[in-house]
Amino acid sequence: MSLRCHLLLCLAAVSAFAMSPPHMWTKLILTHHWPNTFCSIESCHHPNISYWTLHGFWPDKGNLCNASWHFNSSEIEDLLPDMERSWPDLLKPASSGFWKYEWYKHGTCAAKAPALNSQHKYFGKALELYHKVDLDSMLRKFDIIPSANYYKLSQIEGVIENFYGVTPKIQCVHPAENTDVQVLGQIEICFSPDFSLLDCEKEISSAGASAFSVCDPDVLVYYPPL
Numbered sequence: 376m377s378l379r380c381h382l383l384l385c386l387a388a389v390s391a392f393a394m395s396p397p398h399m400w401t402k403l404i405l406t407h408h409w410p411n412t413f414c415s416i417e418s419c420h421h422p423n424i425s426y427w428t429l430h431g432f433w434p435d436k437g438n439l440c441n442a443s444w445h446f447n448s449s450e451i452e453d454l455l456p457d458m459e460r461s462w463p464d465l466l467k468p469a470s471s472g473f474w475k476y477e478w479y480k481h482g483t484c485a486a487k488a489p490a491l492n493s494q495h496k497y498f499g500k501a502l503e504l505y506h507k508v509d510l511d512s513m514l515r516k517f518d519i520i521p522s523a524n525y526y527k528l529s530q531i532e533g534v535i536e537n538f539y540g541v542t543p544k545i546q547c548v549h550p551a552e553n554t555d556v557q558v559l560g561q562i563e564i565c566f567s568p569d570f571s572l573l574d575c576e577k578e579i580s581s582a583g584a585s586a587f588s589v590c591d592p593d594v595l596v597y598y599p600p601l
Contacts, residue, residue, distance in 0.1 A: 400437060400568075401436065401568065402435040402565050402566070402567065404431075404433040404435060404564075404566075404575065405429075405432055405501065405508065405565070405566065406430040406431045406433060406562075406563050407429060407430060408428060408561045408562075409559055410423075410427075410465055411424075411521070414465060415548075415599070416548060417465070417466060417586075418466070419465045420465075420466060420467060420468060421464075425521075425601055427514075428465075429502075429505050431477050432482075432500070432501035433481045433485075434485045436484070438480050438481070439480055440483040442479065442483075444479075446474065446479065447494065448471050448474070450493070450494045450495050451474075451495055454495070454498055454502060458498065461505055462474070478497070478498075482494065482497040485497055488568055490570075508539070510535075510564065513538055514531075514535075519534055519598070520598070521599060521600035522598060525556055525595040525596060526598060528592045531559070532545055535562070535564075539564065541575070542575055543564055544562070544565070544577055544589065545561075545563075545589070545590050546561040546563070546589055546590060547560055547587060547596060549588065549594075555594070555595070556595045556596065557591060557595070557596055557597065558598075559597065559598045561587040
């Protein structure tokens with residue numbers, strides 16, 4: 376290869392690298408949590424909620440991508456009624472601190488995609504997908520409901536896979552000493568950058584810190600009622 380060709384290839388590679396956003400993600404994780412389980416391990420200050428709520432909308436790569444991009448609730452003012460219902464702060468319901476945290480940690484990274492490059496686009500798309508997935512109604516439709524009875528993990532996973540056509544990531548609070556069941560806590564549904572449904576990976580992800588971890592397929596699951 377001539378020196379000129381080699382230089383041209385190097386320049387092309389540098390240009391391609393320059394055009395690629397740093398930490399560009401390849402998957403979005405729409406994370407739901409079951410408030411009753413969350414509030415059993417945290418000190419909640421929120422009325423009992425009997426439906427799955429949003430925990431977050433996380434790209435699979437990058438955290439805290441732009442500390443100078445400050446959260447401004449006035450930019451999502453029209454979304455606030457839906458945010459308060461669908462994405463509530465279970466710890467401090469009168470505060471916007473939860474949404475501020477989610478924006479700083481995850482939204483500023485998701486915003487590397489043009490379709491999510493504002494606070495309104497980011498939170499609005501998360502709410503749109505949350506309602507489109509409608510996890511709570513889907514589980515109830517197939518008789519996966521909060522109950523004193525226990526489920527096999529395969530029952531819950533099978534219903535989700537059959538309905539959406541993709542593999543979820545289901546997380547639990549694992550059995551405490553002298554107990555033989557795990558408690559259903561969190562369900563992740565994944566999307567590609569064009570917002571098509573995608574299989575989730577079951578290994579531990581750094582996208583969002585959580586007290587939950589992947590459910591054990593060999594341990595019964597408790598889906599706690601209010």
